[in-house]
Amino acid sequence: MAPVIALRSLSKHYGDLAAVDDLSLDVAAGEIYALLGLNGAGKTTTIRMLLGMVRPSSGSVELLGEPVRPGPWARVGYLVEGPAAYPELTVVENLTVAARLRGLWGRRQVDEVVERLNLTAYATRRAGTLSLGNAQRLGLAKALLHKPELLILDEPANGLDPAGVAEIRELVRELSREHGVTVVLSSHILTEVARLATRIGVLHRGRLVRELDAGELAAQTRRRLSVTARDLVAAEHALHAVGFSPIRTDLGALDLMDDRAIAEPERVAVALVAAGCPPVRLVVEQDDLETFFLRVVES
Amino acid sequence: MINALATELLKARRSRVPWVTALAFTVAAGVGGLFMFILQDQGRARSLGLIGTKASLVGRDADWPTYLAFLAQTTAVGGMLVFGLVSVWLFGREFGQNTVKDLLALPTSRTAIVLAKFVVAALWCLVLTVQLVVLGLVIGTVLRLPGWSADLAASGVATVGATAAMTVLLTTPIAFAASVGRGYLSGVGVMMAAIFFAQVIAALGYGRYFPWSVPALFSGLAGPDSDPPGLLGLLLVLLVGVAGVVATALWWRNADQDR
Numbered sequence: 064m065a066p067v068i069a070l071r072s073l074s075k076h077y078g079d080l081a082a083v084d085d086l087s088l089d090v091a092a093g094e095i096y097a098l099l100g101l102n103g104a105g106k107t108t109t110i111r112m113l114l115g116m117v118r119p120s121s122g123s124v125e126l127l128g129e130p131v132r133p134g135p136w137a138r139v140g141y142l143v144e145g146p147a148a149y150p151e152l153t154v155v156e157n158l159t160v161a162a163r164l165r166g167l168w169g170r171r172q173v174d175e176v177v178e179r180l181n182l183t184a185y186a187t188r189r190a191g192t193l194s195l196g197n198a199q200r201l202g203l204a205k206a207l208l209h210k211p212e213l214l215i216l217d218e219p220a221n222g223l224d225p226a227g228v229a230e231i232r233e234l235v236r237e238l239s240r241e242h243g244v245t246v247v248l249s250s251h252i253l254t255e256v257a258r259l260a261t262r263i264g265v266l267h268r269g270r271l272v273r274e275l276d277a278g279e280l281a282a283q284t285r286r287r288l289s290v291t292a293r294d295l296v297a298a299e300h301a302l303h304a305v306g307f308s309p310i311r312t313d314l315g316a317l318d319l320m321d322d323r324a325i326a327e328p329e330r331v332a333v334a335l336v337a338a339g340c341p342p343v344r345l346v347v348e349q350d351d352l353e354t355f356f357l358r359v360v361e362s
Numbered sequence: 363m364i365n366a367l368a369t370e371l372l373k374a375r376r377s378r379v380p381w382v383t384a385l386a387f388t389v390a391a392g393v394g395g396l397f398m399f400i401l402q403d404q405g406r407a408r409s410l411g412l413i414g415t416k417a418s419l420v421g422r423d424a425d426w427p428t429y430l431a432f433l434a435q436t437t438a439v440g441g442m443l444v445f446g447l448v449s450v451w452l453f454g455r456e457f458g459q460n461t462v463k464d465l466l467a468l469p470t471s472r473t474a475i476v477l478a479k480f481v482v483a484a485l486w487c488l489v490l491t492v493q494l495v496v497l498g499l500v501i502g503t504v505l506r507l508p509g510w511s512a513d514l515a516a517s518g519v520a521t522v523g524a525t526a527a528m529t530v531l532l533t534t535p536i537a538f539a540a541s542v543g544r545g546y547l548s549g550v551g552v553m554m555a556a557i558f559f560a561q562v563i564a565a566l567g568y569g570r571y572f573p574w575s576v577p578a579l580f581s582g583l584a585g586p587d588s589d590p591p592g593l594l595g596l597l598l599v600l601l602v603g604v605a606g607v608v609a610t611a612l613w614w615r616n617a618d619q620d621r
Contacts, residue, residue, distance in 0.1 A: 108620065111619070111620060114466065114467040115466070115467055116463065116466050116467065116618070116619040116620070117618045117619065117620050118616075118618060133471070134467060136467050136468050136469050137469040139467065141467060143463050144463070145460075147459060147460040147461045147463065147464060148461065149373055149376070149459065149461060150459065151376050151377055151378075152372070152373065152376050156372065156376065159372070160369045160372060160373065161464065163365045163366075163368050163369045163372075164365055164366065164369055164465070164468045164469070164470045164475075165468060165469055165470070166365055166469055166470070205464060
């Protein structure tokens, strides 16, 4: 089966700067593919090339089996670099503009997407008065209005509160699972990507440095048990004594990388209490994006 | 194209900018009427000092030929400003409000969107011109200006209409500048430069070769002794108008939209 997205040796240069460098990847139908990278990694430039907004310096892009110019845009929904709306138009009017430009003249699609994105209470509000979170919902509503086969989202969780992030995550999952929508999204939030994507491409300085499945990402993003005690030296000795290998951090904590410690942190707590230096903080932490990246890049 | 036109009309209808431009042309017609009112009584004009002096610049007589000529000249100079602002708003707002990205990957082509914007600009300027003419006719009738004839009125209205059409054509490069500069400022800058150089070059006597001076020459702003712009001037206006539309459409279609 032909990939929904096929990038071949895609590059974009601005003078000497390679914003995207020799990027090749395929995204299959129904996948949720995340482009993960730090700010400036080339995620947005890649997405803009996917959408035909930026011409590649070299290489090719195909969406749904077609080149991006003129492009299969009736089957693609997108949200690029945060939401934008006509401030003097209401939510419904903004969606009506988007619908007309997609050749949809009925009101049904607008009403459906307003309800789906929980915008009913704001339907007659001017877009200029919306909170950032609701403006982001409006942007997503425009992307979903025409029930696209392919959804391209640049940092879709930006500006949303935790409940909003969870809601969007569930929406994207549902679109993929129940409607077979292929989703490509970019993010710099590793935990968000880990929860949502089925496959991840790690971009760094414009290059695809790693591509991995969601399961592989969980294995790659190291977890550790971070322990703090009032007497750190005594706690270190106590943990060594029961077979752990604590590592002292610059932040005055002990990190335990052992699977046993991460799986059963209560055993660590018991050992420390028994040694007379009970923990004041005991938490399983995951690599943040920077740490993960440094490891990926260094490797 | 119909889809794009419908959205552009909706956006324009919901904006305050059409009302601002309508107010500007209402004021222009009113100021012309005020000058006529003053000129109807020279003693009253002198007693009003500065206003009397300015009013006398419009012409010596308060009659229909003078008033219709004033309306055409207002369209040439004021029109460049007001019609130019219409173009700056229609194109610059998409970049200023960052909504342009939602117009670039759609079943409606970018060229259709650009053409729809130009059609709305032309319709908008047509409505403003009709408003100016209607207000002018009402004001002139209320003031009971002498010298009316159907031929004179038809000729005067045709001059205003032709001046407006030329001025609209000359605003297309302003739309291009607002697009390339990705906002309002570049469009306003080009518009002010065009108005400034139009005055200077017309004053130097080369106005017929500078398209932005042509509407003013055509409307008779340079006085009865000055030559009309001629066919070359009119062709240059047409060329600039077409070039502005083509350049804007090509830029929207081909330029990297990376901001």
